[in-house]
Amino acid sequence: MNAMSPGPVTLQDVANEAGVSLATASRAFNGSTRKVRQDLQERVLIAAAKLNYAANGPAQAMARGRTNVVGLIVHDIADPYFAAIAAGVMRAAEEAHLLVTLGSTMRRPERELDYLQVLRGQRSRAVILAGSRVDDPELLARLREECEAFERAGGRVVVISQQKLPLDTLVVENRSGAKALAQQLASLGYQRFAVLAGPARLLTARDRVQGIREGLAAVGLPAPVVLHGAFTRDGGHDAMSHLLESRAEVDCVVAVNDVMAVGAMAACRDAGLHLPRDVALAGFDDIATLRDVHPKLTTVRLPLERMGEIALELVTTASAGGAHRTRRIRGEVLIRESTPRHSAR
Amino acid sequence: MNAMSPGPVTLQDVANEAGVSLATASRAFNGSTRKVRQDLQERVLIAAAKLNYAANGPAQAMARGRTNVVGLIVHDIADPYFAAIAAGVMRAAEEAHLLVTLGSTMRRPERELDYLQVLRGQRSRAVILAGSRVDDPELLARLREECEAFERAGGRVVVISQQKLPLDTLVVENRSGAKALAQQLASLGYQRFAVLAGPARLLTARDRVQGIREGLAAVGLPAPVVLHGAFTRDGGHDAMSHLLESRAEVDCVVAVNDVMAVGAMAACRDAGLHLPRDVALAGFDDIATLRDVHPKLTTVRLPLERMGEIALELVTTASAGGAHRTRRIRGEVLIRESTPRHSAR
DNA sequence: TTGTACGCGTTATCAG
């Protein structure tokens, strides 16, 4: 149109177009403490629209000392668990007029440190660390340092999973959820359990295994067979295959997440087994995309999208007195077709 | 540690610590055209590490006139189709040392315009528009304007789906893929088709319906029954329910994506139908998480993660002479258990 | 209420 300047249109251009000063344009275009006369306000807005002005984010960030960006760090955005959390974060971020920078660590915990540092440099307002912590004291110490550096730089940090650091945290009650699941499965008549346990050092996986152990012990059942593997579909498939090869006497298999459970289902079919007749199977998370698998999977529902929303809400609200806040996220046991009532042989 | 300054540590702090000028610190810490003496280089790097310095992104963006951020705009990050594309984008972005700002439009096309404007303001280096275009000339015109504004501001735009704008585009060959699918299904013996068609104005859905129509026509079969609905699990479930209520004589149902197909499977089971005995079913996309549903779903595989990678590669490489580039993405028909060989009654 | 002028942290230009 009438863009004489070579580069993008600046607030100065808008001010000129509206016939006001740069300061007035600034105050008019985004709410400032100071008030602007009605007619000037309108003139600025009209000029901005006419020139298709978009405020220069980096410049605003410089002047204000912070951005409207929050970082979201997940283990793997292709995993529906994290995709669901991300969806909740995005929904809440839209309402709060915040931009989300995504980090996907490909399940390498060290990558969290890199992202944290970069996001600190970007002057991100906050970071949401979604995803299980890992049992590694040295890594945890370095993570603590990075989080502290991030907070010193004026940012907030929210963690979703375990409370291992003095930060705002959504504590996912994996252990009690798994315990309740085990107890309900026991009450259905199952007695010999196996657990497809995920990686040994992943705390979410470990907590769930522990909960199952406790639940079985609480009702006087023997400890389960435990098989470790990746926290993925293939991990579930492989662990189940090993279990079948071992010819262990088992009537109920619990995978520590739904994605693994689906892999386990495939392994059972590969071996010619019929579910749930030959073996019962349960998962964890209640992944939306997997609610229609057949037989319908018994699982523990986690409010994943809501968790993302809550995390972003924590980010946008100040904590009283700088104390870190805790939100407990409880799972809900859903008994479905994959674990019918069982009569012990 | 020895941080005297109240706020975050700046490059000036690093320069002081290293006993060099600000300019030298700048040149040493990030590659510049000009060279820095080896020992000074090291002193700067050591000082930066000691102070845990993280370069101020917004300040760099101001000085350089652009950022290391690319925007990724999807319809719904919780949809595994987009989550897979996002995973590919993230992997390639990590290699290229680019940050990704995520936009999720919640399937409202107008939101793309908002994100585009904001990302332009953020001085994003580029934006990837993932997701089907919509049949709406006015919207398309506004989108074209926003994309042009974005490019005038120095950014690049890549589109994944249909080539509707003069931009770098990954053209997904939905029509030919669907046509090939229909023909292969016909060769298996199916004769009376229904299509769960998705929203009428969504071009991806429409192209796939059109391809199926062409495939059937090419082999002399009658046109399919077409039922529209949402591009989601519930959309597939509802459309299938309506189809069953209509008591139409159909031996093969094609859903225009896998997520809808899974919803349709659930609807069949709700109605007491057995798959694939009572009706055959096919989808589109080959969503990883759904590869283990039973019966295994016939579908058209799209290289979703690779598509994300390619999109980011287009973003990072300059196009010769400013001409826009096209990458054709072909689907691969995968016949699986949900559509066994069929003998017409 | 409006305008002027300075500062934010970094890069790039120009002297040395």
Next chain:
DNA sequence: CTGATAACGCGTACAA
């Protein structure tokens, strides 16, 4: 090769 300094675009004390 190194150092001083002028941008970059915006927010905001301060002055009018």
